[in-house]
Amino acid sequence: MAAEDGTAQLSLGVLETAADGLRWNEWYRAAEKRHSIRTFLPDQPEEVLLRGLRKLAERLPASAGRVEVISRLDVDIFTGIVGGYGKVGPSPSAMLFVEESTGGWGPSGIGYAGEAVVLEATRLGLGTCWVGGFFDPVLAAGLLELRDGERIAAVSPLGIPAARRSLGERTLKAMARSHKRKTVGELTPEGIENWPDWARAAVDLARLAPSAVNRQPWRFSMESGAGCERLVVRLDEPKDTYRIPKRLDCGIAMAHVEVAARAAGKQGYWERRTGQDVAAFVAD
Numbered sequence: 001m002a003a004e005d006g007t008a009q010l011s012l013g014v015l016e017t018a019a020d021g022l023r024w025n026e027w028y029r030a031a032e033k034r035h036s037i038r039t040f041l042p043d044q045p046e047e048v049l050l051r052g053l054r055k056l057a058e059r060l061p062a063s064a065g066r067v068e069v070i071s072r073l074d075v076d077i078f079t080g081i082v083g084g085y086g087k088v089g090p091s092p093s094a095m096l097f098v099e100e101s102t103g104g105w106g107p108s109g110i111g112y113a114g115e116a117v118v119l120e121a122t123r124l125g126l127g128t129c130w131v132g133g134f135f136d137p138v139l140a141a142g143l144l145e146l147r148d149g150e151r152i153a154a155v156s157p158l159g160i161p162a163a164r165r166s167l168g169e170r171t172l173k174a175m176a177r178s179h180k181r182k183t184v185g186e187l188t189p190e191g192i193e194n195w196p197d198w199a200r201a202a203v204d205l206a207r208l209a210p211s212a213v214n215r216q217p218w219r220f221s222m223e224s225g226a227g228c229e230r231l232v233v234r235l236d237e238p239k240d241t242y243r244i245p246k247r248l249d250c251g252i253a254m255a256h257v258e259v260a261a262r263a264a265g266k267q268g269y270w271e272r273r274t275g276q277d278v279a280a281f282v283a284d
């Protein structure tokens with residue numbers, strides 16, 4: 001894929017050009033039902049599904065970073081919190097989320113691109129879990145060739161969810177209070193009166209996005225003017241926690257915003273912002 005200028009706009013619209021077409025409603029439903037999965041059947045997912053994920057990943061904008069789909073995970077890249085406690089997997093396959101830090105969108109880009117592939121995996125019935133801190137970066141780097149300016153920001157197991165979750169997984173979910181989400185009111189401090197329907201739907205879906213320790217560091221506001229509406233994604237506060245950039249979580253939320261907007265028939269693109277603002281979805 002052609003390299004792009006780091007300030008280039010991001011859009012999932014590139015996926016619509018595929019002959020098989022992308023059904024935004026199906027991704028909307030995938031985003032609604034997705035939850036992190038940490039326990040898997042030993043069987044590898046069908047190669048045709050993995051190939052589909054790989055093809056989708058290849059069509060994502062290069063400035064967002066890249067997502068590598070590993071069909072057969074022969075090494076254990078998941079480390080767990082202490083002494084293997086809270087460990088993810090074992091998992092037959094995996095995804096590696098590679099951040100493009102020189103000229104690209106950095107953490108927000110890989111959050112955005114990675115979540116697009118996560119939603120497709122969910123649609124296909126596969127389980128995933130973003131893992132930002134508790135993986136072995138050296139072992140993970142051995143699974144692909146890293147180019148200059150790239151780093152593995154996060155990884156995910158990939159496989160068929162087991163019917164019964166391990167005790168470790170159940171404990172971890174309870175600790176992270178994984179199903180709890182902030183209210184729309186908390187996420188939109190300036191209120192959502194007079195917001196168009198697509199933007200309300202976008203915030204509803206962004207609320208369900210995964211984030212490190214479920215911290216949900218995203219806030220939303222609307223700007224209008226110059227003949228278009230913009231939905232701005234902002235950090236709750238500039239300081240990062242747990243040594244995982246909050247901009248990565250916000251990139252994940254950006255993917256949810258755009259899926260909801262497109263499912264509501266709204267096209268648009270992301271414009272990069274600096275400071276506490278992460279990006280703005282400029283609706284056409």
Ligand SMILES: Cc1cc2nc3c(=O)[nH]c(=O)nc-3n(C[C@H](O)[C@H](O)[C@H](O)COP(=O)(O)O)c2cc1C
Pocket residue numbers: 034035036037038086088129130131132133134154172176177178179208209210211212213214244248249252
């Ligand atoms: C960037 C990032 C890093 C994460 N790191 C871990 C991790 O190291 N271990 C883990 O078990 N879950 C991890 N998670 C999963 C979150 O705990 C989970 O997404 C959150 O609790 C919400 O739950 P849900 O995904 O089931 O909706 C991570 C999620 C994100 C987005």
